[in-house]
Amino acid sequence: MPMIEIKHLRKEYREGSKSKVALKGLDLELEKGDIFGFIGPNGAGKTTTIKMLATLLIPTAGAASIDGIDVVKHPEQIRSIVGYMPDFFGVYDDIKVWEYLDFFAAAYRLPRDKRPGIIDEVLALTDLTEKKDSYVESLSRGMKQRLCLAKTLVHDPKVMLLDEPASGLDPRARIEIRELLKELQAMGKTIIVSSHILPEMEEFCNKIGIIEQGELIVAGDVNTIARQVRGQHNIDISIVEDLPRAMAILEGMTDVVREVKITSGVRGSRRDEQGTQADAPSQLLQKTDTSGRGGVLQIGYVGEPDFEYLVLQALIQNGVKVKAFYTPETDLEDVFLRVTKGHVA
Amino acid sequence: MSVFSRLIPDNPVLTKELRVRMRGSRAYWILLGYLGFIAVLVLVRYNSFQSAVTSIGAGGSASSSIGTELFNWIMIPQVFLVLFITPAITSGSLTIEREQQTMDLLTLTRLSRRGIVLGKLMSAVSFTALLIISSLPLISICFMLGGVDPLQVFSAYMMMLAASVLIGSMGIMWSSAARTTTQAVMLTYFTLFLLFLFVYGSFMQGLTQKFAPTGLPSASETAFNALSQSWFGNQFIGFRVPEGFGFAVFSLLCGTLMTSVATARIEMFPDRKAGTLRALTLLLISLQAFSVANWWVSAWYHRGSRVVMTAVQPPIGAMIIPCIALLLLVPIFATGEVASFEAQRIGKYLRWSFSPAGFKRGKLGSGIPFLAVATLVTVCAYWLAFVPVGKAGAAFHSGALSLGLPGLPPPAPININGQPGETVTVTGQTMSISRTNGSAVTATKLPNGGIQVNRTDPNGMATVSILTNWPVDMPVMPPPPPASTLVAPQTGDMLQATVALLATIVGFGLFCVLCSVAFRSRWVSAVAGYVLLAILWIVPDVSTSYTTSMKDTSIWANLGYLNPIQVFSQICEPANYWQNRFLMFGHTPMWQVCTLAWGALSVLFLALILIFVRIIAKENAPIPYEELVQLA
Ligand SMILES: Nc1ncnc2c1ncn2[C@@H]1O[C@H](COP(=O)(O)OP(=O)(O)OP(=O)(O)O)[C@@H](O)[C@H]1O
Ligand SMILES: [Mg+2]
Numbered sequence: 001m002p003m004i005e006i007k008h009l010r011k012e013y014r015e016g017s018k019s020k021v022a023l024k025g026l027d028l029e030l031e032k033g034d035i036f037g038f039i040g041p042n043g044a045g046k047t048t049t050i051k052m053l054a055t056l057l058i059p060t061a062g063a064a065s066i067d068g069i070d071v072v073k074h075p076e077q078i079r080s081i082v083g084y085m086p087d088f089f090g091v092y093d094d095i096k097v098w099e100y101l102d103f104f105a106a107a108y109r110l111p112r113d114k115r116p117g118i119i120d121e122v123l124a125l126t127d128l129t130e131k132k133d134s135y136v137e138s139l140s141r142g143m144k145q146r147l148c149l150a151k152t153l154v155h156d157p158k159v160m161l162l163d164e165p166a167s168g169l170d171p172r173a174r175i176e177i178r179e180l181l182k183e184l185q186a187m188g189k190t191i192i193v194s195s196h197i198l199p200e201m202e203e204f205c206n207k208i209g210i211i212e213q214g215e216l217i218v219a220g221d222v223n224t225i226a227r228q229v230r231g232q233h234n235i236d237i238s239i240v241e242d243l244p245r246a247m248a249i250l251e252g253m254t255d256v257v258r259e260v261k262i263t264s265g266v267r268g269s270r271r272d273e274q275g276t277q278a279d280a281p282s283q284l285l286q287k288t289d290t291s292g293r294g295g296v297l298q299i300g301y302v303g304e305p306d307f308e309y310l311v312l313q314a315l316i317q318n319g320v321k322v323k324a325f326y327t328p329e330t331d332l333e334d335v336f337l338r339v340t341k342g343h344v345a
Numbered sequence: 346m347s348v349f350s351r352l353i354p355d356n357p358v359l360t361k362e363l364r365v366r367m368r369g370s371r372a373y374w375i376l377l378g379y380l381g382f383i384a385v386l387v388l389v390r391y392n393s394f395q396s397a398v399t400s401i402g403a404g405g406s407a408s409s410s411i412g413t414e415l416f417n418w419i420m421i422p423q424v425f426l427v428l429f430i431t432p433a434i435t436s437g438s439l440t441i442e443r444e445q446q447t448m449d450l451l452t453l454t455r456l457s458r459r460g461i462v463l464g465k466l467m468s469a470v471s472f473t474a475l476l477i478i479s480s481l482p483l484i485s486i487c488f489m490l491g492g493v494d495p496l497q498v499f500s501a502y503m504m505m506l507a508a509s510v511l512i513g514s515m516g517i518m519w520s521s522a523a524r525t526t527t528q529a530v531m532l533t534y535f536t537l538f539l540l541f542l543f544v545y546g547s548f549m550q551g552l553t554q555k556f557a558p559t560g561l562p563s564a565s566e567t568a569f570n571a572l573s574q575s576w577f578g579n580q581f582i583g584f585r586v587p588e589g590f591g592f593a594v595f596s597l598l599c600g601t602l603m604t605s606v607a608t609a610r611i612e613m614f615p616d617r618k619a620g621t622l623r624a625l626t627l628l629l630i631s632l633q634a635f636s637v638a639n640w641w642v643s644a645w646y647h648r649g650s651r652v653v654m655t656a657v658q659p660p661i662g663a664m665i666i667p668c669i670a671l672l673l674l675v676p677i678f679a680t681g682e683v684a685s686f687e688a689q690r691i692g693k694y695l696r697w698s699f700s701p702a703g704f705k706r707g708k709l710g711s712g713i714p715f716l717a718v719a720t721l722v723t724v725c726a727y728w729l730a731f732v733p734v735g736k737a738g739a740a741f742h743s744g745a746l747s748l749g750l751p752g753l754p755p756p757a758p759i760n761i762n763g764q765p766g767e768t769v770t771v772t773g774q775t776m777s778i779s780r781t782n783g784s785a786v787t788a789t790k791l792p793n794g795g796i797q798v799n800r801t802d803p804n805g806m807a808t809v810s811i812l813t814n815w816p817v818d819m820p821v822m823p824p825p826p827p828a829s830t831l832v833a834p835q836t837g838d839m840l841q842a843t844v845a846l847l848a849t850i851v852g853f854g855l856f857c858v859l860c861s862v863a864f865r866s867r868w869v870s871a872v873a874g875y876v877l878l879a880i881l882w883i884v885p886d887v888s889t890s891y892t893t894s895m896k897d898t899s900i901w902a903n904l905g906y907l908n909p910i911q912v913f914s915q916i917c918e919p920a921n922y923w924q925n926r927f928l929m930f931g932h933t934p935m936w937q938v939c940t941l942a943w944g945a946l947s948v949l950f951l952a953l954i955l956i957f958v959r960i961i962a963k964e965n966a967p968i969p970y971e972e973l974v975q976l977a
Contacts, residue, residue: 076455
C-alpha cells in the first residue's frame with residue numbers, strides 16, 4: 001500500500017462568484033521512505049496541494065489518503081501522523097525555545113514525563129541545543145526555520161510535509177537544512193518538500209514532480225527525470241576561432257547533443273553587419289575577429305553527465321580551440337521554458 | 346514531576362498563556378496599579394467619612410452605613426475594571442493567532458478546538474480572578490465598619506467572576522468571527538455596551554418596582570421585573586439562593602454557548618457543530634423561560650414574603666421574555682445559504698433538514714423547524730412553572746382572570762379594614778390580617794385579583810402577612826355588562842398565545858429565508874431581519890401614541906398586529922389595552938389577527954422563496970466535495 005495516495009485532487013478557490021482553479025486533478029503515489037521534491041514556480045499550486053494533505057484545506061474534488069487514511073474523512077487521525085511546516089509562519093512572543101517545543105509536545109498529547117527528553121532530542125537534531133533558553137523572537141531566520149522543523153518532529157510523524165523549508169535562507173543555512181533533511185531521510189520518514197529550485201533537491205530526493213499552473217507536468221524517479229531534464233540542461237562552450245567548424249562537429253553528435261546555438265559570437269557579427277563606422281575601436285576588434293570567427297556556443301546535452309568530457313574531447317581532437325567548457329547553473333525557469341515547450345512531457 | 350502538577354489540567358494553551366502573562370514585571374505592575382487605584386478610592390472616602398464624624402460626632406449606626414458605602418466604592422470600580430480588562434485579553438486571542446500565522450500550527454495539533462478556546466478563556470478569567478481576589482483584604486475594612494455581611498461579599502464576587510466568564514466568552518466569540526484584532530475589540534466593546542444598557546435597564550426596572558410596589562406596571566414592565574428578579578433576586582427556580590445566583594447561572598450558560606460558537610467557528614466544518622449550539626440555545630432559553638415564569642407564578646399565587654410585590658397581571662406575561670429572545674434568534678438561525686445542488690433536489694433537502702441528522706447540521710432548511718421546536722419547548726417550560734404550585738391546569742386559562750371590559754368603568758376596589766387577629770369576609774372568601782405594631786392596616790383587593798396593601802404607619806414599619814392563602818384563581822367577578830355595551834373581547838391564554846407566537850416565528854423565519862435566497866448573503870439577510878424586527882417593535886407604539894381617534898389612525902399603528910408582544914399585552918391587560926388604541930379590526934383579539942396576518946404573509950413568502958430557489962437551481966454550480974462525502 002502506498003504511503004501517500006492522491007487521486008484526481010482538485011482545488012478551486014472561490015473569488016466572489018467566480019472560482020479560480022489552483023489545482024487541476026493531481027495524481028500521485030509515494031511509497032514509505034520516499035523523499036518527494038515538489039517543484040514549481042510561484043502560484044503553481046504547491047502550497048495548495050500540501051495544505052490539502054495537511055488537512056488545512058478541503059479539496060474541491062478528488063481524494064487523498066495518507067497511510068490509508070482519507071484526509072477529508074479523518075482529519076484527526078491524519079494530524080497525528082503528519083508533520084507540517086508551512087511556508088510562512090510566526091512564533092509566539094515572550095516564549096523560550098524549550099517552552100515553545102514543550103507547548104507543541106503537550107499539544108500533541110505526549111506524556112508529561114517524556115517531553116523533556118524529546119525536546120532535547122529534537123533540539124540536538126536541529127542543532128539548537130545551546131539556544132534552549134533563548135527567547136524565540138531573538139532567533140535568526142534560519143534558526144527559526146530549524147525551530148519550526150524541530151516542532152514538526154516533536155510527535156515523530158511518519159510523513160512530513162515541508163513547504164519551502166529553505167526559502168529566504170543564505171547558502172550556508174540552506175546547506176544546513178539540506179543536511180537535516182538527509183538525516184530525516186535516514187530516519188525512514190516519508191517527506192514531501194516543495195521548492196522553486198531544482199538542483200538543491202536532486203541530492204536527497206528520490207522522486208520529483210514538476211508542477212505548473214495546477215498541473216503536474218512531470219513526475220517520477222529522480223534519475224529518470226534528471227536525465228530528461230539534463231537533456232535540456234545547457235553546456236556553454238567558448239571557442240577562440242572557427243565557429244562554423246565547431247558547430248558542424250557538434251551537430252554531428254546527434255546522440256548526445258541537441259540544439260546547437262550561437263550565443264555571444266552572433267551578437268558580435270551582427271553588429272559588424274550593421275556597419276557602425278562611428279565606433280572605431282570596436283570595428284577594429286570585429287575585424288580581428290572575423291578572420292577566426294570565435295564566440296560562445298550553447299548546446300543541449302542529453303547524454304550521461306559523467307560523459308560530458310567526450311564532447312570536449314571530440315572538439316579538441318578535431319583541432320577546435322576551446323577556451324572554456326562549462327555548465328551554467330540550471331534554474332527552474334530554464335527547465336520550465338523547455339518543459340512547457342513539450343520537451344519532457 | 347510533582348504530584349501537584351499532575352492535578353492541574355493539562356491544557357497546553359492555558360499553560361503557555363499563563364507563563365507568558367506572568368512573565369517579567371508587567372503583570373505585577375498591572376496588579377499594583379489596580380490595587381493602588383482602589384486603595385486610593387477607599388482612602389479618600391474613608392477620610393471624608395472621618396472628617397464628617399469628627400465634625401458631627403455620629404454614632405454607631407453611621408459606621409455601618411459607611412461600611413456599606415465603602416463596599417460599594419470598592420465594588421463598583423472593580424466591576425468596571427473586570428468588564429474592561431477581560432474582553433481586552435480575550436477579544437484578540439484568536440485573531441492574534443491568525444495575524445501572526447500561528448493558527449495553522451495550532452489547529453494541526455491534537456488539541457481539540459474546544460481545548461484551545463477554553464485554554465484562552467481560562468487564562469483570561471484566572472487573571473481577572475487574581476485581580477479581584479487580591480482586592481479582598483480591602484473589603485475587610487468594610488467588615489470592620491459593619492454594614493456588610495459575608496453573604497453579600499460572596500454574592501458580589503460570584504457575580505463578578507461569572508460576568509468575567511460571560512464577557513470573556515463574548516470576546517472570544519467575536520475574536521473567532523472577526524478578521525482582525527481591532528475589529529474583534531470594537532465588536533466586543535460595542536456588544537458589551539448594548540448588554541450593559543440591557544442589564545442595567547432591567548436591574549433599574551427591578552429597583553423601581555421594589556420601591557414602588559403599589560404602582561400598576563404594564564405587562565412588559567412586569568416581565569422585565571421578573572427577568573431582573575430571576576437574575577438578581579434571592580429565589581431561583583423555586584430555591585432560596587444567594588442574590589445574583591441566577592445571574593451567575595445564566596452567565597455561565599451563556600458563556601458556554603458563546604465559547605461553543607467560537608469553537609465551531611474555528612472548526613474546519615463549522616456547521617457540523619451546529620447541533621451542540623442548538624441544544625445549548627434551547628437549554629438557555631427554556632431555563633430562562635422557566636425561571637421567569639416561576640417567579641411570576643409564585644408572585645401571582647402570593648407565595649412567601651412577596652405579598653407586597655404581587656404581580657398584577659396573569660403569568661402569561663412571563664412569556665414576553667422568551668418571546669423576545671426567540672424573535673432575536675430568528676435572524677441567526679433562519680439565515681444561511683442554499684447551494685444550487687440543494688436547490689435542485691429541494692424536496693430531498695427539506696426532508697433531510699427535518700431529520701435528526703439535519704438538525705445537527707446548521708443547514709438553512711432546518712432553521713425554521715428548530716425555531717418552532719424551540720418555541721414549543723419554551724411554552725412547555727412556562728407550563729412547567731405551574732406544576733410546583735399544583736396548578737398545572739391554570740396555565741391554560743390564567744389570562745381569563747383578567748377583568749374589566751372596554752367602555753365600562755373599572756369595578757370599585759373592595760376595601761378591607763382589619764384589626765389584628767380579626768377575620769374579614771370578602772365576597773364569601775376569608776382572609777385574616779395580622780400586624781406587628783399597633784397601627785391599622787388596610788388591604789385593597791384589586792379588580793384583577795391582586796391585593797394592594799395600604800400601610801398607614803407613617804414610618805413604614807408595619808409588616809403585613811396574609812395568613813390563609815388568598816384564593817386568587819377565584820377572582821371577584823364584575824357584574825355582567827349590560828347588553829347595550831360593547832361585546833366582551835375574547836381573550837385567551839396559553840394556547841392562543843402559543844398559536845400566535847408560533848405563527849410569528851415561522852412567518853418571520855420565512856421572511857429571513859426569503860432574504861437569504863434573494864440576497865445570497867447571510868449577513869445582509871440577518872441585518873434585514875433585525876431591521877424588520879426593529880420596525881415592528883418601535884413603529885406601532887410611536888404611531889399609536891400620536892393617534893387620538895379612529896379617524897386619524899394610520900397603517901403603521903396596525904403593524905402592531907405583527908408583534909407577538911402586543912398579543913401578550915392584550916391578554917394581560919384586556920381592560921386598559923384598547924384605551925387610546927384604534928386598530929383596523931376594532932377589538933378583535935390580537936392573537937387572532939396576528940396568527941392570520943403571519944399565516945397570509947407566510948404563504949406569500951413561501952411562494953417567493955420557491956421562485957428564488959428555482960433561479961438558484963439553474964446555476965448548476967459543482968457540488969462541494971464535503972457534500973459528496975456526506976451524500977455518498
Ligand atoms: N486563499 C486563496 N484564495 C484565492 N486564490 C488562492 C488562494 N490561495 C492560493 N490561491 C491561488 O492558487 C494558486 C496556487 O497557489 P499556491 O499558493 O498553491 O502556489 P505555490 O505553488 O505554493 O506558489 P509559491 O511558490 O509562490 O508559494 C495561485 O494562483 C494563487 O493565486
Ligand atoms: Mg507556496
